Amino acid sequence: MGAGFAFTGRGGWVRAVLTAVGVGLGVALLLLTTALPSALDARHEREQARTDFTFSQTVPPKTDATLLVANVGTTFRHEDIRGRELEPEGPKAPLPPGVDKLPAPGEMIVSPKLKALLESPDGKLLRERLSDRIVGTIAEPGLVGSAELAFYRGGEDLASKLDNGRVVRIERFGEPIQGTSDPWDPVLILLVLVVFVVLLMPVGVFVAAAVRFGGEGRDRRLAALRLVGSDSGMTRRVAAGEALAGSVLGLVFGIGFFLIGRQIAGRMEVFEVSVFPSYLNPSPALAALVAVTVPAAAVLVTLFALRGVVIEPLGVVRTAKPRRRRLWWRLLLPIGGLAMLAPMIGQGSDGGDFNQYLVIGGVMLLLIGITALLPWIVETAVARLGSGPVAWQLAVRRLQLSSGTAARTVNGIAVAVAGAIALQMLFAGVEDDFTEVTPYDETRIQMQVSIPEGMPPAQAAADFRRTEGVRKVYAYSEGYVGEKRTDPDFSTQVTVGDCAALREVAKLPSCRDGDVFAVSGAEYDTDTSDMAKPGRTLYFDPSYEDGHEGTETPWTLPAVKRAEAAVDMTGSERGGLLVTPKALPAATTKSLGGQVYLRLDESVPDVYDLVRNTAAAINPLSDPMLWVSSQRSERYDSIRTGLFVGATCVLALIGASLLVSQLEQLRERRKLLSALVAFGTRRRTLGLSVLWQTTIPIVLGLTLASVVGLTLGVVLLKMTATGLSVDWASLLAMIGIGAGVVLLVTLLSLPPLLRLMRPEGLRTE
Structure with missing residues (x-):
């Protein structure tokens, strides 16, 4: 009823x-x-199935069933884009989930959402950064969400970059990530x-x-x-x-x-x-x-x-x-x-x-x-x-x-x-x-870009200065020197840059190209005073017993001026030796990695993406970092x-x-x-x-x-x-x-x- x-x-x-x-x-x-x-x-299962970076300490040997993978992910207008460059080392190289054929060098296989973005008027800046040779789309098994932005791109000569942390060799996709998660x-x-x-x-x-x-x-x-x-x-x-x-x-x-x-x-x-x-x-x-x-x-x-x-x-x-x-x-x-x-x-x-x-x-x-x-x-x-x-x-x-x-x-x-x-x-x-407060000073610098080893920082700085919206460019090459070729007892940091750049990281007296400065007063630097003696031979990238083989490039120290430590844009005191480019022999360039720090005019539309485009043109493996005052x-x-x-x-x-x-x-x-x-x-x-x-x-x-x-x-x-x-x-x-x-x-x-x-x-x- x-x-x-x-x-x-x-x-x-x-x-x-x-x-x-x-x-x-x-x-x-x-x-x-x-x-x-x-x-x-x-x-989670989709993410696990396409895992390529396991952070394992061992690198598998090259075979006809291995694949070189480079992390080339990027950001576009605050949206993360997952990107990988793939280079097969043989006909049996594994395929990532959702992909039925590996792309050739310069070709791209993209997610449906990224394809729609690249084909839209809003994607003009992104098209300048990514290849326009789209040869396919990633199927659903290769994506974690329907709106994910992702791509696979064919790569070349990735084997020479295996030791830089952004390129790995794998035998299969989906290997478990090493280590356990925190409670x-x-x-x-x-x-x-x-x-x-x-x-x-x-x-x-x-x-x-x-x-x-x-x-x-x-x-x-x-x-x-x-x-x-x-x-x-x-x-x-x-x-x-x-x-x-x-x-x-x-x-x-x-x-x-x-x-x-x-x-x-x-x-x-x-x-x-x-x-x-x-x-x-x-x-x-x-x-x-x-x-x-x-x-x-x-x-x-x-x-x-x-x-x-x-x-x-x-x-x-x-x-x-x-x-x-x-x-x-x-x-x-x-x-x-x-x-x-x-x-x-x-x-x-x-x-x-x-x-x-x-x-x-x-x-x-x-x-x-x-x-x-x-x-x-x-x-x-x-x-x-x-x-x-x-x-x-x-x-x-x-x-x-x-x-x-x-x-x-x-x-x-x-x-x-x-x-x-x-x-x-x-x-x-x-x-x-x-929430962790970062030491970065956003009022001085807004973005940081890594320079590939062997590239003169002046060359990268010139490219960034031509980029719309970039006000100031501070470029540095960085490395370490020891007093012996192998197993040195002392080591100190070396920072290479022009006078304007060096004045941002320390208090200098007078400066001209060819000068070398020993920094005093840095909190964690104790070896500089022992090593900064004119005429002494120092060695870039010395070798150690743990198996690291350095290039051991010798450098005879010229006359040294004194500089006072100061808090740089990263929030720390940079010690060691500050060197202008003419004071170093050309052979040391291959032993130095570089960083470029940029001050931007943030009123320029899409200024961050303009910088990312320039960085990608200099080094496709670069990952420009946008500075923030805190991170959660x-x-x-x-x-x-x-x-x-x-x-x-x-x-x-x-x-x-x-x-x-x-x-x-x-x-x-x-x-x-x-x-x-x-x-x-x-x-x-x-x-x-x-x-x-x-x-x-x-x-x-x-x-x-x-x-x-x-x-x-x-x-x-x-x-x-x-x-x-x-x-x-x-x-x-x-x-x-x-x-x-x-x-x-x-x-x-x-x-x-x-x-x-x-x-x-x-x-x-």
């Missing part, structure tokens, strides 16, 4: 479809969440747990609210059954059947939404993360859990809401004002949550792992406490609201009669905002612990990215579910709205009344969310032993986003409201 009620008549079908859409949206997001582990595993910081594990709870709780709240769509009409129908002789058990079974039918239909809708979203996800990139649809396969066990939990939760929520129907059916039929809600049991939930989190206060990173069950349970109880407290707060607040304009009075009276429905609508957004505030406080509080832990950043991706999905669910809920409430009140219009109420007044009906609960809900979010944030910061601080601007931004979503939903519901406000709505049968 209950299942029949769910689909009886036009009104029953509309109500069932609205319930199914609301439940289905939640189910789709839950299925997406259950698919995340498999998606992450798939991305996770307990605070990061805490962040992951809280992120999952905070993102999933609003979904559960929305599913619980969706199964109550049409709740007032359902309650009146069940109360009528109770009055004509149905006992309490029969009434509950009928209600359970109705809820079960709606939730099962919601599961079907949810699977459909998930399959649609799965295909859409394959075409999207959110915060530089993309997936293939094939990745999003929910774990069978977790999917079965969703399939069982959602109908069970629908039945439990419905039965919990039947108290008034079973005990006071006459009051429900008459739509009398319900009994006042009790406060005491509602306070037990947040108090219980705080009690579960309290034992871990002050633990920090050094106190061992946080108890996962207590963290999950405590955060859940605090957030569920919002859903329990909000109906009481809305009921208590609106009971004290009184006179005002007609629109205000209509809204207040409606809230006084059905505050529970209004609270259910706002519960999800309140839970989401409270969780977001707590997470924002936690992330802001621990960010410094996972990769794990911390990945958790933040996961939070942003998840929050985007939850926010979309919030908006869609709120819109469905609003339409359901308007449909329930269509006769009332039509009657008011028939009696002469202005449509503007009714529109404003609907806005007030939404605004009052959302203000109360966001206020409660702020209190609970701040409380939870403070407790989490205390648990991580981090100083308390509140970024009020971010807090207000969270509240503003929540309010903005509700305002948008209200505006979207105005067109249906205008259609419902017609006298024809009074017709009945």
Whole structure:
């Protein structure tokens, strides 16, 4: 009988479809969440399958089945591009995943997204850097995501560069990376747990609210059954059947939404993360859990809401004002949550792992406490609201009669905002612990480029000076000298550059080409004073017992001037010998590696990519480094990215579910709205009344969310032993986003409201 009620008549079908859409949206997001582990595993397996740089200490011998691989990855407008140069050493050389034929020198095989970028007008600068001879695309098995930018390029003479760290010889792709990963910081594990709870709780709240769509009409129908002789058990079974039918239909809708979203996800990139649809396969066990939990939760929520129907059916039929809600049991939930989190206060990173069950349970109880407290707060607040304009009075009276429905609508957004505030406080509080301040002085230098061995720094500097947007160029060749050919007792650094460049790294007296300076006062340099004696023979790149064979280029030290150490652009004091180019014999050039430091005019469009193009023309294996003042832990950043991706999905669910809920409430009140219009109420007044009906609960809900979010944030910061601080601007931004979503939903519901406000709505049968 209950299942029949769910689909009886036009009104029953509309109500069932609205319930199914609301439940289905939640189910789709839950299925997406259950698919995340498999998606992450798939991305990891794809990355492992194409692994080429294993950082192994042993290099396999050359055979007809080996392949030389050079890392030629680059960056374009802050997007990383994975790039490899490949040179087979025989006909049996391995093929990377997703590639059926190795490219010839100068040819490229690219990912579909990179191909589209190179062919677009936006890719003009990138085309200057990469080969335009595209001979194929990388198939799905060779990519970790649908929007990944990647390429393979044919290489030449890579064997001569094997020892520079960016070229390796491999026998197969997919070898395991050497070494073990570091253990996770307990605070990061805490962040992951809280992120999952905070993102999933609003979904559960929305599913619980969706199964109550049409709740007032359902309650009146069940109360009528109770009055004509149905006992309490029969009434509950009928209600359970109705809820079960709606939730099962919601599961079907949810699977459909998930399959649609799965295909859409394959075409999207959110915060530089993309997936293939094939990745999003929910774990069978977790999917079965969703399939069982959602109908069970629908039945439990419905039965919990039947108290008034079973005990006071006459009051429900008459739509009398319900009994006042009790406060005491509602306070037990947040108090219980705080009690579960309290034992871990002050633990920090050094106190061992946080108890996962207590963290999950405590955060859940605090957030569920919002859903329990909000109906009481809305009921208590609106009971004290009184006179005002007609629109205000209509809204207040409606809230006084059905505050529970209004609270259910706002519960999800309140839970989401409270969780977001707590997470924002936690992330802001621990960010410094996972952020390392670099010593680089960004005011002096913005980019650094390595020069290949054997290239005079003056030649590279000239190329960069011709590059648009480059203001200053400081080029250095660097190496080490010892006092003996083999196993020297002393060694010191040698820095070669023109006078302008040397003045950036030390305090010089006078300087002209041909001068040599010995730096004094550098913190970690102790050998320079012993070696800086005119006429002494020093040796570049001496040999050592560990097997390193140097070129052992001799150099007779000329007259030496004194220079004072100074903090250079890298934030350190450079010691050793500073040498101008004319003071060195030409033979030493092959023993020196070079660095170019660039000061840029950052107002020039794409100045970083102009520099990268020049660097690629000088040395295809170069990897220009953009200086930053600080850098964050990769794990911390990945958790933040996961939070942003998840929050985007939850926010979309919030908006869609709120819109469905609003339409359901308007449909329930269509006769009332039509009657008011028939009696002469202005449509503007009714529109404003609907806005007030939404605004009052959302203000109360966001206020409660702020209190609970701040409380939870403070407790989490205390648990991580981090100083308390509140970024009020971010807090207000969270509240503003929540309010903005509700305002948008209200505006979207105005067109249906205008259609419902017609006298024809009074017709009945």
